[in-house]
Amino acid sequence: MSEQITLQLHHRDVRGTNASRRLRRVEHMVPGVLYGETGSTQSVMISDVDFGKALQEESFFSQVLSVQLDSEEIPAVVKHIQRHPASNRVLHFDLLRISEDHEIQVSVPLHFLNEDTCIGVKLGGGNIARSITELEIRCLPKHLPEYIEVDLAEVESGQTVHLSDISLPEGVALLHPADDTHDSPVVSITTRRGGQIEEDDEMVVEDEAEQEEEAA
Numbered sequence: 001m002s003e004q005i006t007l008q009l010h011h012r013d014v015r016g017t018n019a020s021r022r023l024r025r026v027e028h029m030v031p032g033v034l035y036g037e038t039g040s041t042q043s044v045m046i047s048d049v050d051f052g053k054a055l056q057e058e059s060f061f062s063q064v065l066s067v068q069l070d071s072e073e074i075p076a077v078v079k080h081i082q083r084h085p086a087s088n089r090v091l092h093f094d095l096l097r098i099s100e101d102h103e104i105q106v107s108v109p110l111h112f113l114n115e116d117t118c119i120g121v122k123l124g125g126g127n128i129a130r131s132i133t134e135l136e137i138r139c140l141p142k143h144l145p146e147y148i149e150v151d152l153a154e155v156e157s158g159q160t161v162h163l164s165d166i167s168l169p170e171g172v173a174l175l176h177p178a179d180d181t182h183d184s185p186v187v188s189i190t191t192r193r194g195g196q197i198e199e200d201d202e203m204v205v206e207d208e209a210e211q212e213e214e215a216a
Contacts, residue, residue, distance in 0.1 A: 002059040002146055006066040007095075008050060009034065012043040020092070024048070032093035034067065034076065039097060044069065051090060059146040062108040067095060075099075075141065077106055098141050105175055107134045108145055112187060114153035120189030124157025131185045135166075136175035143171030150187060160188040 012031055014023070023029045028048050035041040054060050060078065067074040080094040098104050110133055120126040135148055150166060162185055163178035176182065 002057060002063065004066055005054050005057055005060060005063055006068060007046060007054060009044040009046050009067055009069045011069070012045040015043060024089075024091070030090050030093060032095060034069070034074070034095045034097060036096040036098075038099065042069070044095075046093075048090070051093070055090070058109060062106060062144065062146050064098065064141050064144060065095070077104055077141075077144075100141055103138050103140055104144065105136065105138045106144065107136050109134045109147045110186070111147045111149050113149055113151045118152040118155055118189065120152075120155050120157035120159060124189065124191070126157035126189040126191055128152065129188045129190050131187060132163075135163075137168070137172050138175050139172045143169065145169045145172060148172075152187065152189075155187075155189050157189050158191045160185045162186060 009032075010029075012023070012029075014020075020031045023031050023045060029045040030048050030051050031043070031045050033041055034044050057063075064075050064077060067076045075098050076095040077098055078093065079096045081090055082092040083090055096104070110130075112128070112130070115121070115128055118128065121128060137145075137148075148166065148168065150161060152161075155161060162183045163174065164183050166186065168174070178184070
């Protein structure tokens with residue numbers, strides 16, 4: 001379990017594009033909003049240095065954060081982060097207040113286990129191809145996992161792990177449950193193509209040799 005992440009927020013009185021640009025460039029603050037559950041939407045800001053440090057933690061997006069605003073401690077989760085398309089710098093953030101008795105909807109990362117000892121890789125010579133690296137889930141805050149594990153140890157070459165194959169922690173459900181018409185692939189072990197290509201090439205050589213014999 002990662003350490004609790006705390007965000008020290010400050011009230012933001014100025015709004016608008018120009019004001020937000022000045023906050024980022026001159027005051028080195030990142031503008032954002034805190035909304036939802038109880039209370040009205042509040043315009044806030046945070047030091048870009050502090051926010052940058054928090055972003056380095058993988059659990060930042062899958063943890064109930066401790067938000068400090070004035071003398072109040074508020075549990076919240078990240079709902080959206082807007083970044084500059086070229087520099088990837090954070091331009092704005094949205095935080096959602098939560099309460100313990102209401103379900104939340106968040107994305108959590110997948111951790112792929114035993115990649116090095118995977119049967120399909122070690123014995124079958126296949127490669128790991130990830131289709132999904134995070135899952136959208138819903139759960140009560142107390143059940144929120146920092147990540148969900150996908151064990152690849154017994155996955156064979158040519159086999160695909162689907163959403164329905166993943167074991168979810170207690171109290172956690174997929175936001176879009178897998179069914180007969182919606183069971184997306186999560187990770188596959190691709191088959192080794194080199195051997196097949198070599199075999200096909202060998203057959204071509206044999207065919208050419210047989211044709212030469214018949215012509216002779």
